[in-house]
Amino acid sequence: MIALKISQLGKIYNNKLQALKDIDLTVKQGDFFALLGSNGAGKTTAIGIICGLLNKTSGKVWVLGLDQESRPNAVKKLIGLMPQEFNFNPFEPIEEILINQAGYYGILRSDAKKQAKVLLEKMQLWDKRMDIAKSLSGGMKRRLMLARALIHRPKILILDEPTAGVDVEIRHSMWSYLQELNRDGMTIILTTHYLEEAESLCRNIAILNKGKVVEHTSMKKLLGKVSQQTLILESTKKLPESMPDVDFPIRVLDKYSFEITLKSTLSIGDALNVLSQYNINISHVRSAQNRLETLFLCLSANNNTT
Amino acid sequence: MWIAYKTIVIKEILRFSRIWVQTIFPPIITTSLYLLIFGGLIGERIGTMQGVDYLYFIIPGIILMTVIQNSYANTVASFFLAKFNHSIEELLVAPVPYWVILLGYVSGGVARGFVVGMGVMLAILFFVEFKIDNIFIATITFLLTAILFSLAGFINAVFAKSFDDISIVPTFILMPMIYLGGMFYSIDILPQFWQTVSKFNPIYYMVDAFRLGFLGTSNTDFPTSISVLLTMIIILVSIAFYLLKKGVNIKT
Numbered sequence: 001m002i003a004l005k006i007s008q009l010g011k012i013y014n015n016k017l018q019a020l021k022d023i024d025l026t027v028k029q030g031d032f033f034a035l036l037g038s039n040g041a042g043k044t045t046a047i048g049i050i051c052g053l054l055n056k057t058s059g060k061v062w063v064l065g066l067d068q069e070s071r072p073n074a075v076k077k078l079i080g081l082m083p084q085e086f087n088f089n090p091f092e093p094i095e096e097i098l099i100n101q102a103g104y105y106g107i108l109r110s111d112a113k114k115q116a117k118v119l120l121e122k123m124q125l126w127d128k129r130m131d132i133a134k135s136l137s138g139g140m141k142r143r144l145m146l147a148r149a150l151i152h153r154p155k156i157l158i159l160d161e162p163t164a165g166v167d168v169e170i171r172h173s174m175w176s177y178l179q180e181l182n183r184d185g186m187t188i189i190l191t192t193h194y195l196e197e198a199e200s201l202c203r204n205i206a207i208l209n210k211g212k213v214v215e216h217t218s219m220k221k222l223l224g225k226v227s228q229q230t231l232i233l234e235s236t237k238k239l240p241e242s243m244p245d246v247d248f249p250i251r252v253l254d255k256y257s258f259e260i261t262l263k264s265t266l267s268i269g270d271a272l273n274v275l276s277q278y279n280i281n282i283s284h285v286r287s288a289q290n291r292l293e294t295l296f297l298c299l300s301a302n303n304n305t306t
Numbered sequence: 307m308w309i310a311y312k313t314i315v316i317k318e319i320l321r322f323s324r325i326w327v328q329t330i331f332p333p334i335i336t337t338s339l340y341l342l343i344f345g346g347l348i349g350e351r352i353g354t355m356q357g358v359d360y361l362y363f364i365i366p367g368i369i370l371m372t373v374i375q376n377s378y379a380n381t382v383a384s385f386f387l388a389k390f391n392h393s394i395e396e397l398l399v400a401p402v403p404y405w406v407i408l409l410g411y412v413s414g415g416v417a418r419g420f421v422v423g424m425g426v427m428l429a430i431l432f433f434v435e436f437k438i439d440n441i442f443i444a445t446i447t448f449l450l451t452a453i454l455f456s457l458a459g460f461i462n463a464v465f466a467k468s469f470d471d472i473s474i475v476p477t478f479i480l481m482p483m484i485y486l487g488g489m490f491y492s493i494d495i496l497p498q499f500w501q502t503v504s505k506f507n508p509i510y511y512m513v514d515a516f517r518l519g520f521l522g523t524s525n526t527d528f529p530t531s532i533s534v535l536l537t538m539i540i541i542l543v544s545i546a547f548y549l550l551k552k553g554v555n556i557k558t
Contacts, residue, residue: 051398051399052398052399052557053395053398053399053557054553054557055553055557072401073401073402073403074401076399076400076401077401079399081399083392083395085392086392087391087392087393087395087396088391088393088396089387089388089391089393090391091324096317096320097396100313100317100396101396101400103309103310103312103313104310104313104314104396104397104400104401104402105310105400105401106307106309106310106401107309108309109309148396152400
């Protein structure tokens with residue numbers, strides 16, 4: 001089943017800025033979907049329209065088969081949104097923020113309290129439940145917004161830059177929690193500027209550029225389009241004075257490490273075999289650049305020039 | 307929908323109760339001073355107005371003034387702040403019909419108007435004893451006035467883009483209308499031209515109807531006053547609902 005379908009969606013703001021240019025997008029139920037794009041590409045506008053925060057100029061949106069225009073409130077019940085900007089009353093206690101949000105979805109206060117406890121414990125915020133939101137750190141505020149987005153147990157979770165400003169440890173715990181939710185059947189749509197986040201979490205992807213969808217495919221296919229990759233290798237022994245002449249370019253970085261660039265026709269295994277013939281044995285291999293980042297920059301550059 | 311409505315109202319009541327030093331206490335102090343100075347000190351020299359002691363004459367106007375100001379202030383501040391800190395999005399993403407949002411905020415404004423109005427009445431009882439002539443007329447006027455000005459505050463908040471915008475209307479429009487609406491005087495004492503002008507001020511009808519309920523004396527008959535109030539409420543409800551539905555300054 002299709003979780004989200006967008007057809008010919010357009011948005012022109014009052015200042016005549018055309019933020020979305022008739023975009024089409026499909027997200028399957030149970031997918032972990034990345035919606036990427038540089039600043040001003042139209043991601044937040046698209047999310048705003050899907051969630052009912054913005055009026056569209058043209059086009060249609062369906063959520064789990066329901067037409068957003070004719071059944072807006074039924075659609076809203078299916079979606080949980082964690083927006084990019086902090087959008088809670090900073091003077092409200094955090095438990096109250098969750099209970100109120102549940103109330104807006106028609107959940108009884110007694111049930112909301114139970115669900116709030118579960119989520120606040122999961123987000124490691126239970127001890128702070130009586131504190132006002134203003135007193136929380138940036139990372140805690142993000143977790144509070146994730147808890148609020150989940151309070152009504154939505155079928156589709158939309159995350160707009162969920163881990164911005166969150167430290168590495170918490171970010172990884174958030175990732176594993178999101179993967180757990182996705183495994184349990186929740187459709188997740190993610191926008192992020194951390195491309196490694198999208199690469200490791202998402203199965204399908206769309207890239208927006210200047211209000212247009214420039215790529216809409218699976219992550220695997222997209223990454224397959226990367227024509228070359230640059231790797232940094234570390235030798236077990238000191239490198240020879242002059243490096244062998246092989247089919248791929250080599251750039252020495254220091255006495256033990258060097259960089260190689262491989263075309264898609266040559267695998268890492270083949271490259272390592274070639275090097276071992278010259279008595280260069282490798283202890284560590286790492287990517288010099290994120291593959292999705294390379295592709296993203298390439299796609300953006302192409303679209304900016306056309 | 308009932309749960310969503312209840313949630314908004316509880317949130318609103320908790321909001322103004324939490325900051326009672328700013329929201330509930332000052333109007334009670336101000337009103338006591340009004341009564342002491344205008345009613346007690348100056349009133350003694352004025353004597354009677356519309357056949358009652360001046361001190362008693364101004365009591366309904368003073369109570370209604372606090373209801374008007376506080377109902378208005380509650381919705382304008384609360385809804386504007388929700389727009390300002392984007393917490394209004396909590397409501398917009400949820401399946402809450404627009405009329406429930408409007409009803410919730412208006413109920414919050416009415417609740418504050420009621421709490422402050424009751425507080426002022428209790429404070430007045432410290433100074434003078436009074437008896438309400440017709441509790442039904444007084445209550446209905448009190449409630450409809452609170453509803454009307456909660457709606458007006460809501461509309462102001464929808465249009466407001468800065469903190470200046472939420473203080474301009476109360477200062478330059480609301481206050482002159484209140485003071486020129488016969489709060490401290492009977493319009494009988496005005497020249498004919500200004501009497502006619504006063505009748506275009508809706509606050510005049512509210513003060514007059516409330517005074518009728520309180521003291522049993524008025525310049526205009528109750529059906530006329532209540533019709534003006536109800537007409538104004540219908541107009542403001544229509545405007546507020548239209549603005550919400552269109553998402554003016556909210557979904558743009």
